[in-house]
Structures are given as C-alpha cells and as structure tokens.
Amino acid sequence: MSAAHGEIRLIVNGSKCDGRGICALVIPERISLDVWGYANVDPSALEDARSIARARRAVRACPAQALTLTGDPREIRRLVSLRRSK
Amino acid sequence: MTIVDFDEARRQRTGALSLVAAPRLVLAGETGARLLAGPPAREGRESLESHRARLGSVNFEDLDPVQLRATVRESGLLGRGGGGFPTATKFDVAAQSPGTPIIVVNASEGEPASRKDQTLLELRPHVVLDGAQFAAAAVRAADIVIYTHATHAAANESLRAALAEREPSSVRIRLVNAPDTYIAGETSAVVSYLDGRGAIPSRGVIPAARVGIGQRPTIVNNVETLAHLALIARRGAAWFAEVGAPEAPGSSLLTLVGAVREPGLVVEVVGPTTLGEVLEVYGGLRAAPRAVLLGGYEGSWIPGEDAWRTPVERHRLARLGISLGCGVVAVIGEEMCGLAQTARLVAWLASQSAGQCGPCIFGLPSLSEQFDAVVAGRARKSDVRKLRELATSVRGRGACGHPTGVVTLVESALDTFTSELKNHLRGEVCAAVSGAGGFPLPEGEDPR
Structure with missing residues (x-):
C-alpha cells in the first residue's frame, strides 16, 4: 500500500504535474520530460x-x-548535512 | 454434474486417461464448487433460508476481532479485484489506525468483460454479505457501504432482495451507485467518490486502510474477496488453502468471453488446470484459438498455442509478466482481427481517462490514433517503432494504473499479432471488428 519503507525515492503526482519542467533542470539524471x-x-x-x-x-x-x-525526513536531513560537512 | 461426469467429459474430449478424480473446474452448483457451491445457476438467487441450511448461521458480531484477523492472515487470501493485495494487511492497518473503520464492498465491476462479481451477487448474495459482516467484525467497523454498478440491474436487484431478508444488524449498511466508468472501481477512486468528490484515482502515499472516507480507516474489498471470507469464517484457513498454490491460495473465478460457447460464463477454478482445459471444457473450443486476452482489457494478449498450455495460477503467470487480473479470459474469433479488436478497445479505454494526468490525457489518444493508423493500413514499419516508443514513454506514468494498462494491451497486441501486423503494413485492411465473438463494451459506448 505504501512505498515508504525507509527508502528514499523521488515520486511525482501525475495529477498535479503541469509540465513546467523546472525539475528536469535541477535533477536531469533523475527526471526527463516527455514529448x-x-x-x-x-x-x-x-x-x-x-x-x-x-x-x-x-x-x-x-x-x-x-x-x-x-x-524518513530526519534521515534525509542527516544524509544531506553529512555531505555539506565533508 | 458429479466428479465422475467431469472426468468422463474430459476423457471424451481429449482422449486422455485421467486418474485424478478431484474436479479442477466447476460451474455453480457442481460438485467441488466453493464460492459457487449450492443450487445451480438456473435457480437464480439463493435465499437466506437455503444459504443458512447449507452453510449455517454465524453471528459475526460475537466473534473476537483479533482471532478473525489471525484467521485471515493464516488463510493467505489475496484481493480478487485484480491487484492481488494481501487482505490481512488491509485489516491489520485499519485495526491499528485511529477512527472507526468503514468496510466498502466494491461491487462496481467496471471491467466490461468481467461477470464474476455480478454472478456472485446474482446467485450468492448472502455469501458476499456474510463476508462483509466478517470484515466489519474483524476491524469493529460501524458501517458497510456497498458500492454497486448502476447498470448491473440483476445484481443490484438480488442484493436488495437479500438485504431485505436479513435481520437488522448493528452495522449500518447502505448502497451507493458507482459512476458508470472504467476507473470508478479503483480503490482510491472509490474512496474519493464516497468521500463526496469525483470517482477519480489519486496516488496517495497514505493507504485508504489508514485514512479513507471522512478520515476514517477504509477497507475496500472486492466482492469475490469477501465471498471467500464468508467461507473461511466457516471452514477455516486450512480448508481455504487446500486448493490453489501456497503463493496464491484458494479457488478463483474466471469469466469467459469472446469466441466461446457461452460468452459471460463464470467458472470456478478449484484445482490445477490450464487455460487450454478451461477453453476446451467450458469454452467449447476444440483447438487453440489465434490468441487469448488475459486479465481484462488492460491485460495481456497471449498467442493461442502458448495460452493453451498456460497454467491458471496467478503467481506462475506473474513470473511470465502476465496478470490474471480480475480473471477475464477473452478469446479472439477466427474471423476477427486481433489488431482491429485491440484498436477498438484502446479507443474506448482512452475515452475512460479521468483527465487529470498529462501522460494519460495526451498519451492515450495518441496511442489510439497511431494504433488506428496501423489498422487502417496507413502506417509503415517506422510508424510502428514510433508507436512502441510512445507506449514505452507512457508506461508507469500517471496517478493510477490506467495508462500502464493500456500500454500493456498495445504492446502485447503488437507482440502477438505479428502476421496480422505485416498484412496491415502492406495495406491489406481487414474489416472484422465487432459482431459475433466481439468483446463486450458498455451499451452506447462502442467507438466503432
């Protein structure tokens, strides 16, 4: 029922997406734009x-x-801050 | 029909000697039937009196919810609406969530080719209603909502008559007509509709079993799933799992449509069998057809020769990338073109988009248009490649499984009807789309 079992995933709500395309500029290795x-x-x-x-x-x-x-939002914050401190 | 008769019938048709006496496939009222045990179909709806004489009366409200949920867990029952989600997990989530749960009997059966839920409601409404009472008792629900399909008159009439026969219960029961659309039966669409919005799917991260209608835990169960529960309550989890595979226990209902002896016939699978056996014994087929569409209109085409040997077991099919879905087995007739038939279904499915996600709004009409071009003999090989690329780009998109289901239909059609495809690419256009052996669509909605 729920995808979130601790795993960190980027998901899009297809009914909200209206195709502005900013996301694909921010993280092109993960998001492409369709036709x-x-x-x-x-x-x-x-x-x-x-x-x-x-x-x-x-x-x-x-x-x-x-x-x-x-x-887990705390886990995400922890991982991101670890990167900054490096 | 007795066990011996079944094997005799099979021996006559196949010439094979069968040493196994246990039935594998049964109709309503036949020996070995589980969900469809009881009187034969011609007798219609089973009365409360007959139901109780046959299965005994159970006062579910007196039973211990913890024990009921343990029984469901032990049975290994998977949802029969098509998704195959473990029923026990929904129950456990709802029981552990704040608020008084609601049970939804999903009787919308929006798949035009499926008749299994209608058949259960028409013949065994009390089995279904007992299942709903079981579910309510297992999570201490205060409400049961029966979500019906407005145009399934016989099923609804039977349900109403059955409800009138039953004693009042402390659980409130109400009937709500689902909108007459393909996607209205999708769990999130069901919850959305019953919560006062449109019957539109959403991709929520929070399951309905935790937060559903009016923020209350909501368990949406298919009609067949609930019917199994009514039998599990009486005969136990071990009995339930005596048939089927350990990965997907219990008997299953199939609907046969298209070029079969009796389109719309519902068969219960109670032992190991193959699609070939199903089509031979109850479809009236003597040899493998050109192809079979398995799992409904968003299912997969399988070449007939392959289908013939294919076991009717959900987990084994799943390993082949095929979903038995809601159990529809649709046979394409000899005089029909599988591509033309698929184009017709794709056009209808495209019209059934909820219109909320871009890849569905734009993708499905494009798929339909490009598939039509192939069927009309207006496409070249490069166009088929483009069609496949378009299909790939739509797969997995959107808030529900609708666009992906259409892609599965399109891709499996292109993989299966290769010789037909060559003919169409050469400009040899075929005419046969509907008529005898055609696949059913809701009245007045046929795009061809």
Missing part, C-alpha cells in the same frame, strides 16, 4: 547524498508541488 513536457521520474531509490540533496531541491522548486521525497 508533452510532463516529468518522467526515475522511481528507483536514491542512495548518495548528492542526488538526495538535488532531489530535495527539485521538490522545493516545483511550482505545482507535484514532487515528493519519500523516506
């Missing part, structure tokens, strides 16, 4: 802190609030 301009998101789990940080930026950048990052 109509809608976000096509790689559903596999995000593992490295770098892509998790980018995914979080993409979530915040979406004007339609169509993107979600699944997983």
Whole structure:
C-alpha cells in the first residue's frame, strides 16, 4: 500500500504535474520530460547524498508541488548535512 | 454434474486417461464448487433460508476481532479485484489506525468483460454479505457501504432482495451507485467518490486502510474477496488453502468471453488446470484459438498455442509478466482481427481517462490514433517503432494504473499479432471488428 519503507525515492503526482519542467533542470539524471513536457521520474531509490540533496531541491522548486521525497525526513536531513560537512 | 461426469467429459474430449478424480473446474452448483457451491445457476438467487441450511448461521458480531484477523492472515487470501493485495494487511492497518473503520464492498465491476462479481451477487448474495459482516467484525467497523454498478440491474436487484431478508444488524449498511466508468472501481477512486468528490484515482502515499472516507480507516474489498471470507469464517484457513498454490491460495473465478460457447460464463477454478482445459471444457473450443486476452482489457494478449498450455495460477503467470487480473479470459474469433479488436478497445479505454494526468490525457489518444493508423493500413514499419516508443514513454506514468494498462494491451497486441501486423503494413485492411465473438463494451459506448 505504501512505498515508504525507509527508502528514499523521488515520486511525482501525475495529477498535479503541469509540465513546467523546472525539475528536469535541477535533477536531469533523475527526471526527463516527455514529448508533452510532463516529468518522467526515475522511481528507483536514491542512495548518495548528492542526488538526495538535488532531489530535495527539485521538490522545493516545483511550482505545482507535484514532487515528493519519500523516506524518513530526519534521515534525509542527516544524509544531506553529512555531505555539506565533508 | 458429479466428479465422475467431469472426468468422463474430459476423457471424451481429449482422449486422455485421467486418474485424478478431484474436479479442477466447476460451474455453480457442481460438485467441488466453493464460492459457487449450492443450487445451480438456473435457480437464480439463493435465499437466506437455503444459504443458512447449507452453510449455517454465524453471528459475526460475537466473534473476537483479533482471532478473525489471525484467521485471515493464516488463510493467505489475496484481493480478487485484480491487484492481488494481501487482505490481512488491509485489516491489520485499519485495526491499528485511529477512527472507526468503514468496510466498502466494491461491487462496481467496471471491467466490461468481467461477470464474476455480478454472478456472485446474482446467485450468492448472502455469501458476499456474510463476508462483509466478517470484515466489519474483524476491524469493529460501524458501517458497510456497498458500492454497486448502476447498470448491473440483476445484481443490484438480488442484493436488495437479500438485504431485505436479513435481520437488522448493528452495522449500518447502505448502497451507493458507482459512476458508470472504467476507473470508478479503483480503490482510491472509490474512496474519493464516497468521500463526496469525483470517482477519480489519486496516488496517495497514505493507504485508504489508514485514512479513507471522512478520515476514517477504509477497507475496500472486492466482492469475490469477501465471498471467500464468508467461507473461511466457516471452514477455516486450512480448508481455504487446500486448493490453489501456497503463493496464491484458494479457488478463483474466471469469466469467459469472446469466441466461446457461452460468452459471460463464470467458472470456478478449484484445482490445477490450464487455460487450454478451461477453453476446451467450458469454452467449447476444440483447438487453440489465434490468441487469448488475459486479465481484462488492460491485460495481456497471449498467442493461442502458448495460452493453451498456460497454467491458471496467478503467481506462475506473474513470473511470465502476465496478470490474471480480475480473471477475464477473452478469446479472439477466427474471423476477427486481433489488431482491429485491440484498436477498438484502446479507443474506448482512452475515452475512460479521468483527465487529470498529462501522460494519460495526451498519451492515450495518441496511442489510439497511431494504433488506428496501423489498422487502417496507413502506417509503415517506422510508424510502428514510433508507436512502441510512445507506449514505452507512457508506461508507469500517471496517478493510477490506467495508462500502464493500456500500454500493456498495445504492446502485447503488437507482440502477438505479428502476421496480422505485416498484412496491415502492406495495406491489406481487414474489416472484422465487432459482431459475433466481439468483446463486450458498455451499451452506447462502442467507438466503432
């Protein structure tokens, strides 16, 4: 029923996405745009802190609030801050 | 029909010597039937009196919810609406979530080719209603909502008559007509509709069993799933799992449509069998057809020769990438063109989009248009490649499984009807689309 079992994934709500395309500029390795301009998101789990940080930026950048990052928010913050401290 | 008769019938048709006496396939009222045990179909709806004489009366409200949920878990029952989700998990989630749960009997059966839920409601409404009472008792629900399909008059009439026969229960029961659309039966669409919005699917991260109608835990169960529960309540989890595979226990209902002896016939699978056996014994087929569409209109085409040997077992089919879905077995007639038939279904399915996700709004009409071009002999090889690319780009998109289901239909048609495809690419256009052996669509909605 729920995808979130701790795994960190970037997911798009297809009914909210209206094809602005900003996300694909922020995280092109994870999001491509289809022929109509809608976000096509790689559903596999995000593992490295770098892509998790980018995914979080993409979530915040979406004007339609169509993107979600699944997983434990504290764990996400921890991973992102680890990267910064390096 | 007795066990011996069944094997005799099979021996006459196949010439094979069968040493196994246990039935594998049965109709309503035949020996070995489980869901469809009781009087034969011609007798119609089973009365409460007959139902109780046959299965005994159970006062579900007196039973221990924890024990009921343990029984469901032990049975290994998987949902029969098509998704195959473990029923026990829904129950456990609902029981552990705040608020008084609601049970939804999903009787919408929006798949035009499927008749199994209607058949259960028409012949064994009390088995279904007992299952709903079991579900309500297992999670201490206060409400049962029966979500019916407005145009399934016989099923609804039977349901009403059955409800009138039953004693009042402390659980409130109400009937709600589902909108007459393909996607109205999808769990999130059901919850959305019953919560006062449109019957539109959503991709929620929170399951309905936790937060559903009016923020209350909501268990949406298919009619067949609930009917199994009524039998599990009486005969136990071990009895239930005596048939079927450990990965997908219990008997299953199939609906046969298209070029078969009796389109719309519902058969119960109670032992190991193949699609060939199903089509031979109850479809009236003597040899493998050109192809079979398995799992409904968003299912997969399988070449007839392959289908003939294919076991009717959900988990084994799943390993082949095929879903038995809601159990529809649709046979394409000899005089029909599988591509033309698929184009007709794709056009209808495209019209059934909820209109909320871009890849569905734009993707499905494009798929339909490009598939039509192939069928009309207006396409070249490169166009087929483009059609496949388009299909790939739509797969997995959107808030529900609708676009992906259409892609499965399109891709499996292109893989299965290869010789027909060559003919169409050469500009040899065929005419046969509907008529005898055609696949059913809701009245007035046939796009051809």
